[in-house]
Amino acid sequence: MHNVAQKTQTPLIAYLLRLGDSALVLGQRSAQLCGKAPALEEEMALMNVGLDLFGQARNWLTYAAELEGEGHDADHLAFRRDAQDFRNLLIVEQPNGDFADTMGRQFLFDAWHVHLLDGLTQSSDPRIAEVAAKSLKEATYHLRRSSEWVMRLGDGTEESHTRMQRALDNLWRFTGELTQFDEIDQAMFEAGIAPDPEILATRWKATVEEVLEEATLVRPSYDTWMYTGGKVGHHTEHLGFLLAEMQYLPRTYPDATVW
Amino acid sequence: MLPSGNHPSKPVDDWPSSDLIGSDRSGLPRAGDEGDIDAVRAVLQEVPDPEVPVVSVVELGIVRDIEWLDGRLVVSVTPTYSGCPATEVIEQHIHEALVAAGYPDPLIQRRLSPAWTTDWLTEAGREKLRAYGIAPPVGSASKRSLVGQADPVVPCPLCGSEATERVSEFGSTACKALYRCRDCLEPFDYFKCL
Ligand SMILES: [Zn+2]
Numbered sequence: 001m002h003n004v005a006q007k008t009q010t011p012l013i014a015y016l017l018r019l020g021d022s023a024l025v026l027g028q029r030s031a032q033l034c035g036k037a038p039a040l041e042e043e044m045a046l047m048n049v050g051l052d053l054f055g056q057a058r059n060w061l062t063y064a065a066e067l068e069g070e071g072h073d074a075d076h077l078a079f080r081r082d083a084q085d086f087r088n089l090l091i092v093e094q095p096n097g098d099f100a101d102t103m104g105r106q107f108l109f110d111a112w113h114v115h116l117l118d119g120l121t122q123s124s125d126p127r128i129a130e131v132a133a134k135s136l137k138e139a140t141y142h143l144r145r146s147s148e149w150v151m152r153l154g155d156g157t158e159e160s161h162t163r164m165q166r167a168l169d170n171l172w173r174f175t176g177e178l179t180q181f182d183e184i185d186q187a188m189f190e191a192g193i194a195p196d197p198e199i200l201a202t203r204w205k206a207t208v209e210e211v212l213e214e215a216t217l218v219r220p221s222y223d224t225w226m227y228t229g230g231k232v233g234h235h236t237e238h239l240g241f242l243l244a245e246m247q248y249l250p251r252t253y254p255d256a257t258v259w
Numbered sequence: 260m261l262p263s264g265n266h267p268s269k270p271v272d273d274w275p276s277s278d279l280i281g282s283d284r285s286g287l288p289r290a291g292d293e294g295d296i297d298a299v300r301a302v303l304q305e306v307p308d309p310e311v312p313v314v315s316v317v318e319l320g321i322v323r324d325i326e327w328l329d330g331r332l333v334v335s336v337t338p339t340y341s342g343c344p345a346t347e348v349i350e351q352h353i354h355e356a357l358v359a360a361g362y363p364d365p366l367i368q369r370r371l372s373p374a375w376t377t378d379w380l381t382e383a384g385r386e387k388l389r390a391y392g393i394a395p396p397v398g399s400a401s402k403r404s405l406v407g408q409a410d411p412v413v414p415c416p417l418c419g420s421e422a423t424e425r426v427s428e429f430g431s432t433a434c435k436a437l438y439r440c441r442d443c444l445e446p447f448d449y450f451k452c453l
Binding site for chain 1: 343374376451
């Protein structure tokens with residue numbers, strides 16, 4: 001069992017866990033659709049996006065594990081921590097639902113991810129800057145695809161429009177974490193490690209508004225009640241089930257060296 | 260908790276946008292004994308990419324450096340995508356090829372920065388892709404806007420027609436998109452710009 005020792009968890013480690021865990025959990029959500037996607041092309045796209053996110057998660061978590069200095073690696077952080085030690089955004093752990101839910105979740109995340117990574121390429125921490133530069137190229141493709149789907153479903157048939165709007169309305173209460181920031185985000189900004197969280201929020205909103213308008217969807221209010229807490233380990237019940245599936249094998253056979 | 264960042268009207272937008280175009284175009288080799296490094300490169304020229312075996316790791320542009328450090332051969336390799344499942348296999352194949360060629364203890368290093376770009380695909384590599392039935396990347400890697408941006412014209416690698424359409428942003432591997440030719444009706448992979 002991995003217990004993240006709070007005393008050794010510097011703001012930088014906490015921040016890296018947020019980056020890595022969000023990529024990991026969304027990657028796992030994509031991977032859950034393996035063999036279940038609505039079309040072959042979408043299956044390949046979902047798996048490729050998931051793979052990109054797993055690769056990014058590994059890069060962030062490897063760095064976090066090195067800074068922890070307890071001899072762990074990225075796999076240890078991914079497979080041996082419990083839900084309360086995960087620092088991912090709440091939106092990425094929400095269920096796949098129908099295709100509108102899946103693409104709506106991906107879009108709201110991608111729109112934030114691209115601007116965040118863009119800002120992180122300017123990080124004063126060279127390791128973060130290089131992982132971000134690599135990830136940004138991938139996330140740009142992810143956003144392109146997810147926004148195309150939101151537009152296609154929103155501006156599609158009556159049925160697809162209704163479902164896309166419903167997905168948006170359901171997911172919206174988890175977007176507060178994309179625009180609000182806490183002392184860790186602020187500390188990272190002040191250290192020159194992360195971009196200005198207010199600029200990030202402004203850019204996320206601009207991208208979301210541009211795409212939703214094109215999609216003929218109604219943007220819910222920014223001032224509605226928002227669920228928060230993922231970034232400090234307070235998760236919705238969905239994360240536990242996701243981790244149980246993801247972690248079952250390595251926890252059952254902790255000493256396995258060949259898979 | 261600090262106050263939320265919900266200020267949609269506040270005009271704060273001042274961090275410089277990054278440029279996705281890789282600027283590192285330095286050729287190989289860079290250091291060490293010229294003769295030896297050319298010989299090493301010739302060995303790597305024969306190591307195929309496991310997912311697109313028609314091009315070598317050199318032609319793909321993922322071998323970033325070949326050098327001798329304190330008497331040890333060091334080869335730096337960059338992954339195409341963060342999650343590319345072939346990364347470890349490629350490193351292993353490079354290692355095996357070098358050992359088989361008489362370099363007993365090469366060190367294969369993974370290098371993330373500068374991030375790989377399709378601009379590093381060699382001309383020979385592009386031609387081999389096309390001959391293999393994969394359309395090579397069109398134009399230079401750049402950031403594209405989200406809405407209202409036309410896809411580049413990707414000529415069909417089979418019949419040369421420009422009447423093609425994108426079926427999916429993602430193809431059989433992360434580095435490819437899926438296209439279809441409206442003239443010869445064949446589907447094909449496009450090695451997308453990154
Ligand atoms: Zn054709």
